[in-house]
Amino acid sequence: MQRILVALTDNEPGVLDRVASIFRRRGFNIHSLTVSPTLDPDVSRITLVTDLDDRAARAAKSFLERLVNVHSVEDFTDAGPLLRDTALIRVAAGPADRPGLFQLAAIFRAEILEVGPESAVLACCDAPERIRAFVESLRPYGLLEFGRTGVIAVRSSGDPASALHPAASF
Amino acid sequence: MRMKGADILCACLAREGVDLVFGYPGGAILPTYDALEASGIRHILARHEQGAAHMADGYSRASGRTGVVIATSGPGATNLVTGLATAMMDSVPLVAITGQVASPLLGSDAFQEVDVTGVTLPITKHNFLVREPEGIAPALREAFALANAGRPGPVLVDITKDAQTREAVFDWEGAEPRRHTRHLPPPVPEADLARALALISASRRPLILAGHGVTLSGAHRALLAFAEKAGAPVAATLLGLDAFPPGHPLYVGFMGMHGSPWTNQAIQEADLLLAFGMRFDDRVTGDLKAFAPYARKIHVEVDPTEVGKNVAVDVALLGDLREVLERLAPAVPALDSGAWLDRIAELRAAHDAPAWPPDPQGEGLSPTAVLRELSAQAPGAIWVTDVGQHQMWEAQVVPHGRPRTLLTSGGLGTMGFALPAAIGAKLACPEAEVWVVAGDGGTQMNVQELMTLTQEGLELNVAVLNNSYLGMVRQFQTHFYGDRRASVDLLAPDFGLLARAYGLKAASARTLDEAREAIREARAGGGATLIEFVISPEAGVYPMVPPGAGISATIHTPPPTEAPCSGSL
Ligand SMILES: Cc1ncc(C[n+]2csc(CCOP(=O)(O)OP(=O)(O)O)c2C)c(N)n1
Numbered sequence: 006m007q008r009i010l011v012a013l014t015d016n017e018p019g020v021l022d023r024v025a026s027i028f029r030r031r032g033f034n035i036h037s038l039t040v041s042p043t044l045d046p047d048v049s050r051i052t053l054v055t056d057l058d059d060r061a062a063r064a065a066k067s068f069l070e071r072l073v074n075v076h077s078v079e080d081f082t083d084a085g086p087l088l089r090d091t092a093l094i095r096v097a098a099g100p101a102d103r104p105g106l107f108q109l110a111a112i113f114r115a116e117i118l119e120v121g122p123e124s125a126v127l128a129c130c131d132a133p134e135r136i137r138a139f140v141e142s143l144r145p146y147g148l149l150e151f152g153r154t155g156v157i158a159v160r161s162s163g164d165p166a167s168a169l170h171p172a173a174s175f
Numbered sequence: 176m177r178m179k180g181a182d183i184l185c186a187c188l189a190r191e192g193v194d195l196v197f198g199y200p201g202g203a204i205l206p207t208y209d210a211l212e213a214s215g216i217r218h219i220l221a222r223h224e225q226g227a228a229h230m231a232d233g234y235s236r237a238s239g240r241t242g243v244v245i246a247t248s249g250p251g252a253t254n255l256v257t258g259l260a261t262a263m264m265d266s267v268p269l270v271a272i273t274g275q276v277a278s279p280l281l282g283s284d285a286f287q288e289v290d291v292t293g294v295t296l297p298i299t300k301h302n303f304l305v306r307e308p309e310g311i312a313p314a315l316r317e318a319f320a321l322a323n324a325g326r327p328g329p330v331l332v333d334i335t336k337d338a339q340t341r342e343a344v345f346d347w348e349g350a351e352p353r354r355h356t357r358h359l360p361p362p363v364p365e366a367d368l369a370r371a372l373a374l375i376s377a378s379r380r381p382l383i384l385a386g387h388g389v390t391l392s393g394a395h396r397a398l399l400a401f402a403e404k405a406g407a408p409v410a411a412t413l414l415g416l417d418a419f420p421p422g423h424p425l426y427v428g429f430m431g432m433h434g435s436p437w438t439n440q441a442i443q444e445a446d447l448l449l450a451f452g453m454r455f456d457d458r459v460t461g462d463l464k465a466f467a468p469y470a471r472k473i474h475v476e477v478d479p480t481e482v483g484k485n486v487a488v489d490v491a492l493l494g495d496l497r498e499v500l501e502r503l504a505p506a507v508p509a510l511d512s513g514a515w516l517d518r519i520a521e522l523r524a525a526h527d528a529p530a531w532p533p534d535p536q537g538e539g540l541s542p543t544a545v546l547r548e549l550s551a552q553a554p555g556a557i558w559v560t561d562v563g564q565h566q567m568w569e570a571q572v573v574p575h576g577r578p579r580t581l582l583t584s585g586g587l588g589t590m591g592f593a594l595p596a597a598i599g600a601k602l603a604c605p606e607a608e609v610w611v612v613a614g615d616g617g618t619q620m621n622v623q624e625l626m627t628l629t630q631e632g633l634e635l636n637v638a639v640l641n642n643s644y645l646g647m648v649r650q651f652q653t654h655f656y657g658d659r660r661a662s663v664d665l666l667a668p669d670f671g672l673l674a675r676a677y678g679l680k681a682a683s684a685r686t687l688d689e690a691r692e693a694i695r696e697a698r699a700g701g702g703a704t705l706i707e708f709v710i711s712p713e714a715g716v717y718p719m720v721p722p723g724a725g726i727s728a729t730i731h732t733p734p735p736t737e738a739p740c741s742g743s744l
């Protein structure tokens with residue numbers, strides 16, 4: 006089952022290594038991992054997407070919490086979090102393909118960053134399933150290059166549960 | 176005040192109350208050694224950094240104080256790895272300080288550069304790389320605090336050479352540690368205590384499983400008070416053997432792979448297990464599916480990651496064991512456990528002959544008879560054991576019961592641990608009688624530390640149980656590999672000559688009479704003695720639960736079988 010863990014950590018060298026080690030040692034795969042500083046420059050926010058059963062997820066969470074550099078960890082999976090992932094896609098598309106391409110972009114609220122004689126670059130920031138659907142719809146053009154940031158997650162505004170860390174989850 | 180980094184380091188050690196450190200010098204840590212010389216802190220020069228790490232570990236286990244080990248960069252630091260892993264597995268508070276190449280050279284594959292924080296990441300509680308003299312005091316203070324906070328463990332501080340030589344302001348107060356409190360469990364809620372008490376009150380066949388946490392949290396008295404008030408019997412893990420008085424009517428004995436069958440059977444028949452500072456290691460539980468099928472479980476543990484890791488529990492009390500026991504004891508009822516104690520006595524009566532465990536069969540000197548003689552002559556000693564058959568015989572035969580009197584590598588099972596750890600223990604407790612119990616294999620692993628022992632003028636005695644085999648491996652081969660003896664036939668040096676070469680007295684014993692005499696002479700003093708006991712080569716450790724089997728599946732005698740086995744030593 007897909008799990009979304011969000012951790013607040015010290016923003017210092019080596020922390021990501023420690024976090025990733027917890028998963029490596031137990032043979033847990035990481036699907037996506039994003040890190041960025043929070044408004045507090047000393048604190049980073051890590052969003053981890055994995056597929057673990059309940060027991061493994063609990064273990065992963067508590068092993069993460071044992072790390073000295075980790076302030077707090079929350080399993081967002083059941084909280085109906087809002088997820089966003091950004092993809093940059095270069096597709097094979099000549100001038101004749103542009104109308105179709107523009108239509109697709111409009112449907113998926115994607116941005117057209119560049120068009121060239123034989124290819125175009127599009128950006129899409131959306132929920133991971135929507136990005137998957139967008140990519141599928143582009144496939145017939147011919148995908149040339151594809152990069153994705155990985156998922157970031159926040160609780161939905163209707164979720165009353167407490168924030169991760171009063172001082173640092175802005 | 177502005178000081179050189181190395182002086183700041185020594186000043187921090189002194190303020191942490193450190194008056195003794197273990198180590199081995201080298202280029203990248205030389206500034207610190209230079210400063211140490213002037214600091215008044217005593218330094219014990221080991222012969223190998225692994226030895227130094229085990230010394231600091233033994234010092235900590237025997238005294239409860241934080242052991243400190245110092246090594247240079249590169250090979251010095253990598254030689255600490257086994258010692259750090261040993262301390263990590265047994266939750267021993269340790270601070271390791273390593274030198275590192277100068278900060279401009281970091282990452283350049285400079286001479287003697289190793290990514291030590293990377294190497295030790297999984298075998299330390301935490302580690303630091305310090306590149307600035309300003310960072311030394313905060314890292315060191317945090318390291319000491321972390322080593323002792325919650326579940327203790329080793330912390331490493333890697334300090335670049337230039338950080339040791341450059342100057343900075345020494346600000347002790349400004350370096351107050353903060354991170355160590357981050358994950359300490361809050362006080363156990365009353366509601367959880369009440370749930371535990373309800374389970375205890377409803378129990379007719381309770382059994383306390385005492386582990387290393389009893390010693391680590393100083394809970395011996397609290398455990399005794401709790402057990403006596405509740406009338407609950409107590410079984411011990413290997414590292415819990417010194418947690419409870421062995422002669423006490425409630426003491427049930429040593430559990431697990433080489434534990435007594437009645438102890439393991441009691442676990443299987445219990446309706447409530449009270450796991451106190453133990454972590455359901457696979458050497459204790461055997462096959463989890465067959466473990467304690469009728470028992471509810473209460474786990475008192477300071478490390479949340481241990482709760483529910485191997486065994487699902489009904490109530491988890493997260494916190495310091497002593498505090499929890501001191502809160503529980505006043506409220507715990509006297510249980511109606513008479514019939515249960517009778518049942519355990521009945522189980523025990525089936526095995527508990529005058530000599531338990533029975534002496535192993537085989538020609539020659541019996542190792543258990545030797546250990547019985549040793550413990551009869553030296554009843555108050557600190558026992559420091561290595562890893563192998565002798566370790567298990569010692570655990571079965573020698574009564575421990577005073578805290579911090581059995582030092583052994585339980586979690587990692589590190590051969591070569593005993594001699595250096597005993598040196599640390601003797602330095603921690605100079606008045607105590609200290610005995611090393613080791614095999615001929617393990618003795619050859621860190622034998623060079625005999626010279627450290629002599630250089631420091633320490634009086635401790637070394638008992639080598641020589642069976643001319645890597646005995647425990649041979650026993651596994653006998654049972655699980657059709658008795659095919661691959662690479663266990665071990666040639667040893669003349670231990671007498673060797674001991675004398677290192678400046679010790681030496682004796683050799685082939686009969687019980689010779690053993691008795693040799694022990695008597697060694698104890699009479701006048702220097703350290705190494706006694707080689709030439710024991711029966713084919714003697715085995717029994718009872719034994721095959722790895723991966725349920726703890727009721729006890730093997731009592733050595734008939735070779737060819738059952739396949741996935742165990743490891
Ligand atoms: C460093 C290390 N290497 C290998 C092992 C595996 N091992 C466990 S017991 C044992 C044999 C020990 O032989 P010896 O020291 O002679 O003691 P005995 O079992 O004969 O009492 C070995 C090799 C280990 N525990 N530690």
